[in-house]
Amino acid sequence: MPTAILADRAITDVSGPDAEHFLQNILTLDLDALGQNEARPGALLAPQGKIMFDFLVSRSGENALRLECRADIADDFVRRLMLYRLRAKADISKQDQVLVSVSWQSDSAASQTDSTTTVRDSRFPSPVFRHYGVAPAATAGEADWHAFRIANAVAESGPDYALADAFPHDVLLDQMGGVGFKKGCFIGQEVVSRMQHRGTARRRVLLVTAAADLPAAGTELRADGKVLGALGSASGSHGLAIARIDRVKAALDAGSEITAGDVAVSLEIPSWASFTYPEAASAEDA
Template identity: 60%
Template sequence: MPVVSLPDRASILVTGPEAEDFLQNILTLDLHTLQPGEARPGALLTPQGKILFDFLISRMNGGFRLECRSDIAADFARRLMMYRLRAKVEITVDDESLVHISWGEESASSQLESSVPDRRFADGFVRRFYDADLSASATMDEWTAYRVAQGVAESGSDYELSDAFPHDVLLDQNGGVGFKKGCYVGQEVVSRMQHRGTARRRMLIAKADTALPASGTPITVDGRPIGTMGSSAGSAGLALVRLDKVKSAIDRVVPVLAGETSITLSIPAWATFGFPEATAAED
């Protein structure tokens, strides 16, 4: 099985008798459906419904582990402390926690008990290890290629924090948003987008005949921006784009460009949304 070490990840540990209620009231996902031994995505939003911090959360003895980018961990923990008030919880940052990932059909078969499946991946073959003594057998480029092929986005490389709604990066599709739970920060905006079907941007899989340009490269149609490139691995990558503009380009048979590179865009196979039947009028 390929294994890669992620040196740029940290863990925020939230423990105590009121840990679940505390997090349930502020995070997007429904913790009451989070099973022991699994990791699921989630976010803490701004009141306007945009992603302030993203993470993977799993249960641990006495509370929860929120795995996130190491460069945002301290700010994330401080924001959680702001919401704590009188809740009986402890919030600590473990920035020395080792995170490894394995993938493939045989992933972690010999070390199942020390890992948790990453539920962002529909194939079920990705597992995350915390504080495990593993040797890396793959590169970050190989991991990025696998993640891109599965249509799984992450902040930093694929989108900027405070600039994307959960629907934009498919958290509504992979269990990162609980639509049947009670209120949480930013819930009103996210629920309105869900019930009215007003999500305009989506993370799609981009492919080209040549290597794709760097993350952040503008994606255009007829010289007008419709989105930006995210991570790429050779000729495949992720792109955060306006769905209606992509559909219009497809219907009119005009090229979609990432920089100067012609690309095709597709919806991840596991996602349940589609291109809009009607497209917005050209600006």
């Protein structure tokens, strides 16, 4: 069971009588569906529907939730939560001393102790466990973890997309339980629900493979001179991209070569995802 310490993650605790109600009204995921010992993805959106902060949410006690996000955005995230709290009886605090680590390729979680909390990361089809506190000994590096994450098409802000530049559908939050479409209002809900019900989500995370190492994140994907999308993170010849699936479908139908810089690539929908390529290219690309 490989285990890696994630030094670039931070924890924010939200607790108090109104903690869950407060978060339920602003975050994308449905907290009513969040089980014990489970971490689910979620986002805090701008009113226009784009992701301002992405994170994992898990329960940390009665009337208490744990939000794990990138360390470099944690202070801004706390300030934004404070702004929305208003009169809600909820305490919001960043925990500076909590160690975050992750284990994968195991059918069972490591033993939990008084100083460690272990939860299952629900973004993955196979068992993946987050550890908060004193973790099992590290047996792998962060590069190994990111290679596994990439192979499972789990995108994260920073390496795969910029905050304020992606909708939840773009990064597959709708596919992995990160958006509660039936729970009622949340910030940005109107835009996200419209995309869902009208089926207008055209940018999606796709798996990228090549015969050579992939170029840097941000490199454009092109076919017949047209931009399809851009690369995100990569591990050697495997990577992720956010691409227009209607344009990818048109390139595939035409038998056109798709490239990232000067490297020929192939694109694939993650096997666990429920969306498909459109039957025909959009009128814009006809």
